Amino acid sequence: MNKTTTLITASVCTTALAWSASLLADDDFITLASTTSTENSGLFDAIIPTFTEATGIDVRVVAVGTGQAFEIGRRGDADSLLVHDTAGEEQFVAEGYATERLDVMYNDFVIVGPSDDPAGISDSESVADAFARIAESESPFASRGDDSGTNRAELRLWEDAGVTPQGEWYRELGSGMGPTLNTAAGMDAYTFTDRATWVAFDNPQNLTLLFEGDEALFNQYGSLLLSEERHPHLKHDLAAQWHQWLVSEEGQQAIADFKVDGQQLFFPNAE
Amino acid sequence: MNAPLTSSSLTPLADVPALHFQQASFTHRGHALLVPTTLTLSGCQRTLIMGPNGAGKSLFMRLAHGLLSPSSGQVRWEGKPPVQAMVFQRPVLLRRSVIDNLRYALAVKDVPRPKRQALALQALEKFGLAALAKRPARVLSGGEQQRLTLARAWLLNPAVLFLDEPTSALDPAAIKAVEDAVNEFHQGGTRIVMTTHDLHQAKRLADDVLFMYGGQVLEHTPAERFFDAPTSSQARAFIRGELVW
């Protein structure tokens, strides 16, 4: 190899190593496993800077499906969890992976669908009724099918409606909320989504919001304080600060202040 | 060719050790490509190997040079195996400049780096390639490339030089240049072992002739005797210019 090539290669390698080193150098951060719907809404972009300014701690968000978030937590790969599956969260605590679970905020789920509403759900009296009408009319329905918080909520509502969703009209996509909405828009199908993702979603095509408001559509978010015993290596002190901040006055206010198109997407409800 | 061979550039060659084939044969997939053969190549001769295509000439050369091992029997040098070099029908050169190809050969021989440039230039001068030193070796003409491989072989200071049909792809002027180079090697004390299918070339160069046919060495005789009175009918037919399989 001639001298020029050696020089160039050496420079590239050194620069690459220096870059990576600089990235790892910052020690004051925690890794937060949360869900794609929360990330996609833009909430974290809004509230994390406030937290960082107050505490000097950066929050690195890994946004995955709820199932994967729990798995990351079990493996000790994240310092903190913020998800929306209360039953799952309580089980997580019961299994000893977390020492505490706190209510942080809520939003609601809505049903969106083709603007001509073939199943006629817009005047349904309850979400159970709406689901029943979709099943009866066998209108195409796109389900996330990914064991996420949203998906689990959707399946509970089918159960409440007394319907086992199956058949060609019920399409399980195994996808996150965004991709599911994309696919639903492309298929002109009904789908079950959280309001925050829907409001922030940029590709609705022919879909519009058709049903909302039922109490059963309440979607609670919880923060989990992970167990020091299970995973001693985690940054528990820093994570505890985040956990406390979320339910503090400042944190709750930051959540309430977050709006998209003038709409508030998350409603703080810590005790 | 140009500068005469100076003794300072080459270590004077000791007597070239003899090469013995002792019942050496070569079989591939059940076919006997060389029947068990016993003969000796000795002295500083120019041995030309002749015979029709498929007679086993190239195979014989490769066994002699050590590129192949015999399937049975032995190919053995008397005493320590000497330095050898081989030139092939199609010159094999690296994707580098002409002079870098020579410096590469010197590097392989562990010649100290500071000496390589001077030696390489000397070789280029000797074989009339000095003007082409920086040219990519692969853009040279066939004749120039073959002279380059000879220059490379010269740098190794071989006791034995094997050449496998080195001029079959060249024009007359290039052929003459190669033959002159071969003779120079010979005058410097190098034994020549060369295959050819060109009768006239053999007559020009041979001190002795090895005639092969069908995987067998039929004759190993001094050149004059071979061309005047070959003993085998195949050799006679070959010399008469009749195609012999």
Next chain:
Amino acid sequence: MAASDNPFYTALTLILGMDSNLIDIVALSLQVSLSAVLIASALALPVGAALALWRFPGRNGMIVVLNALMGLPPVVAGLCVYLMLSRAGPLGSLGLLFTPSAMVVAQVILVFPIIAALTRQQVEALHHEYDEQLRSLGLTPLRMMPTLLWDARFGLLTVVLAGFGRASAEVGAVMIVGGNIDGVTRVMTTSIVLETSKGDLPLALGLGIILLALVTLINALAHAVSEAAKRRLG
């Protein structure tokens, strides 16, 4: 990042506006993929050459496996690296998960088979051509290795570029082991996935155009360098 409806316009505005977010993402993408290709090449070139030059038991099996691994799904590679680097896994104490280093590791795994398998093929072809002459000059297979690798350099440049193409195009591996963390492990491809999932398709496509332009630029540079070298040296 706001977006209009035309992806080309979006791409152009992003580039001209020198959006600092975009610059960070592009820099990280290049850093990860280039590092991965350099490391993979350093390992794979000798391995490929060795496979070409030596016969040993299991050689054919190794060649088949390497060739097959050229098609290793990135998401599978990512998953395996995740399981290794996870705290619950064997190398967890290294703390590499969700960092660019983990992304480099995963991409090295993806790129290595491509470079090794194609290097083997190139070196084997050259070896065929050169073997007798090089052995005549007194070279052992070990000493032939650097010679053949250097002689094959133009073909090998294309091989390395193929590896780079694979690295810069994949998203499955870097998504899982990097976590697509904003400002830390977000690269071009994971950004495209993110914007798509937000429904901002023009922006996603605009980013795609930028990524393609970048890769094309790098290929053009490499081609120019090799053409210049060929002219100089044949």
